[in-house]
Amino acid sequence: MRTQLSTDALALAAAGLGPVRQERFAERVYENLFHAIVEGKIAVGSRLPSENDLATLFDVSRPIVRQALDRLREDQLVESRRGSGTYVMDSPGVAGKSAAAEPSERIGHIMNGLELRMVVEPECAYMAALRRSTADLTRMDELLTGFEEANAVGGIAHHFDFGFHEAIATATANLRFVQVLKTLEYDVSHAVNMLRHLMHIQPWKRTQDAMDEHRNIFELIKRQDAEGARRAMRGHIENARSRMFNSRPGL
Structure with missing residues (x-):
């Protein structure tokens, strides 16, 4: 029996996110979350669902979710806050670089x-x-x-x-x-x-x-x-x- 989703994860499901095809799991999860963030489906400053919820939403394992989140952190689209979770960043992708x-x-x-x-x-x-x-x-x-x-x-x-x-x-x-x-x-x-x-x-x-x-x-x-x-x-x-x-x- 599948785990019940939290309200936050259900909101992402309503935006069109869900199970991915068998190939390239981490890449597919990353792509879905990336586009959800840049298209405003997930608001700046909001907390992402837990790794467990995301794994259930996309029907993948937690290590796959972690790989996708690592890529989002590399893009500076999200940040992890100890003891709190993963949040969408306000000013992504420009830290340490010339904004111009x-x-x-x-x-x-x-x-x-x-x-x-x-x-x-x-x-x-x-x-x-x-x-x-x-x-x-x-x-x-x-x-x-x-x-x-x-x-x-x-x-x-x-x-x-x-x-x-x-x-x-x-x-x-x-x-x-x-x-x-x-x-x-x-x-x-x-x-x-x-x-x-x-x-x-x-x-x-x-x-x-x-x-x-x-x-x-x-x-x-x-x-x-x-x-x-x-x-x-x-x-x-x-x-x-x-x-x-x-x-x-x-x-």
Whole structure:
């Protein structure tokens, strides 16, 4: 029988956090908590649920939770207070660094990642349209539905967004594309939201436009329109760049 969750942990469950897939446990838990913090699902100054509660929430072991919390501490998003628990920090990521230089460095990192995505992902979509299996299409459709449902209730949609791009790479039947996409997609979205958090800008929101673009790419891959899928993915990456940086001049 599963342990009953505390009120704090139930609140995170209501925001869309929950059990993660079998692979990369600590990374998945970290990603969920990271995006919950930078998107404001967990308020600055609030205490995270206990390790036991988080382990129950994500259906993982306590050592996995500790690994995820260690990464959040390295990001300076949370801090541990002896005898009290783990709290979301007010001024993350800038201690011991130049606050002015940090955003500039991150912007360069993000732009490099987007430039590489512009080269890789349209070709992934092209090859996925030619090689996709019924199982690939089913997985993409499930992720699109999860994305739309999470977004509709203000939940954490990152893992559905990321998963859709990863599913397209998987459909190419080329493991190298999958490996590159796992690095790029996570790295860019992580860097964007950390940057916006550092600069006290509202987090990047996944919009209806983004979901519509995903659905269009899916339909083109389903119809095996390889050229159309390539064009649609290129347009999606270009639009994603605009959406990521549209809340502040120069960002």
